[in-house]
Amino acid sequence: MLQKIYDWIDERIDLQPIWRDIADHEVPEHVNPAHHFSAFVYCFGGLTFFVVVIQILSGMFLTMYYVPDIENAWRSVYYLQTEVAHAQIVRGMHHWGASVVIVMLLLHTLRVFFQGAYKKPRELNWMVGVLLFFVMLGLGFTGYLLPWDNKAYFATQVGLEMAEQVPFIGEQLKVLLAGDASIVGAQTLTRFFAIHVFFLPAALFVLLAVHFILIRRQGISGPL
Amino acid sequence: MSEEKKQQVTRRQFLNYTLMGVGGFMAAGLLISPVRMAIDPILKSTDEGGLVNVGVSVDDITNEPQRIDWKVEQVDGWYESEVDRSAWVYKNENDEIVALSPTCTHLGCVVSWEGNESYPNQFFCPCHNGRFEKDGTNVPGTPPLEPLHTYELEVRDGMLFLGDAKPQGEA
């Protein structure tokens, strides 16, 4: 049955090359922890992606309960933490995932850096990776505000004041982020929500796609 | 196909199955909590709203259906509010109190007693001309397919207390 469906699709769109691109390639010995245990450092990138998947999944489910509104944001988080079965675990996954992803990202970056794997011809992929790092930090910053508790509110206020210090465009930048010149409130929350849930993830997907396509085209860097 | 190659296929298949197993384990570990959270409203026992004093004395209820309105506290997740409810209340020939929900069982419009002059002694729904007898039975040939729902009711100290509306026959 499955085979028939596969054949039906394959006949029309020729799946073979797609499959080849994704999965059908050889992995060299030096990145395989089964051969040299020290090769576990090559796992950090994959694990980072894995945590990103956790973040996307848990985030999708959290929006079933969360509302980005100053009256209800905290209440909805409190409600899901206390009343909904397993919701505390899901929020825990998102909360801890946000920290773990930064740790993994750092380890992955350090591995690439100390191995000099960013050298020609992989300069582009390194820059895409650093941009991914920035997007992640942006996701962390915007996500921190969403529960609308005290630490979120005051940390965001500090962050916005820092944005204001930027020369020439500081004030405009702050208003753009906060939605109001002086209030950190309802409009700030909806903006941060939009950035956290739509804008930055969109950037993340594009950059991740480029990151992976470049890896597949260039192959993994050789051993030192 | 040589013997050697056959063996390789089995090995590859074995790895594929293991891969599926590990993948399934990871997917389960990842999804079990989110899915449980998502389906929580289905599994949550809907707490019965309890009976509320609607502020009508039993003595005021006549044989003629009259519309009464009251408010109930509603907890919708993190949002608590007061919602309006209404009912048509009368005493039937056995002197029992009947409280009918005004929600038409066709598509949820609001019916009213003798809402159309052509149909005396019937509940009338203006949306699709649905009609119900006094006891809530739907008039055959009109759109509604089941009788009007009745409220759970109780009389305490001469006052009428109403609960949730249920389909007739269940309540």
Added chain:
Amino acid sequence: MQRGKGMKFVGDSRIKQGPTASRIPKDYSEYPGRTEPFWPNFLLTEWLAGAVFLIGFLILTLAHPSPLGGLADPTNAAFIPLPDWYFLFLYELLKYEFASGDYILLGMLGIPGLAFGALLLAPFLDNGPGRRPHQRPIAVGMMLLALVSVVWLTYSSAAQVDWEGRAEMDKPVPPSDVEVVVDTDHPGYAVYEANCMACHGAELEGTAAPALVGPDFDFTAEEIADISVNGIGTMPPNAFTGTDEELEQLVDFILTVNESIE
């Protein structure tokens, strides 16, 4: 189709690029050493590592529920803002003299901008042919320096914070829609005003000291009287000075306010 001029798309540095540049990346089976197909052999190894990682991660989430502070209160002056841990080093940097005051731009944009800019452009700044760390001492040295300073800044920022005290101060208490009724005609109110209000607030809501109303406040009359005189935790003894009768009135007042919200 020819690739860009002079570019090598070879995965393994031990392999010389052949004369014919094929569009399909080189098969690793041509490389020295043992290779493995990505699917399913290598992926299985990776997924096993992923599964172990997932178990550890889930244990972490189960052992430490995600924290939620109290509902944001813009008027809460006692709250010291603190960013998430991975921004702490930037936050701490601004405390230094050369990064604050007149030099705020240096601390906020100059130093971090330089560091992150260098990170972004690392392949062009460190463009020598050697890949081994000892072949590029400047790049590696700068990275180590940056790492040490980030770790140090994060540590010195986090070490000063009284994490438990913060969590204690910022408990998630659902805001009750019921107003706290403070009866200013109550005989105990004057006693409260004189002895306790400075720290516990005009409506017992707690400012410098914890609230005296709400779900977290469950003391008996005797305990309240005892704490008033002998103190508790960081509350010093003899916060209350007065007669026994006044003490009784005070306890009664506090209990009355608590009853008003139930």
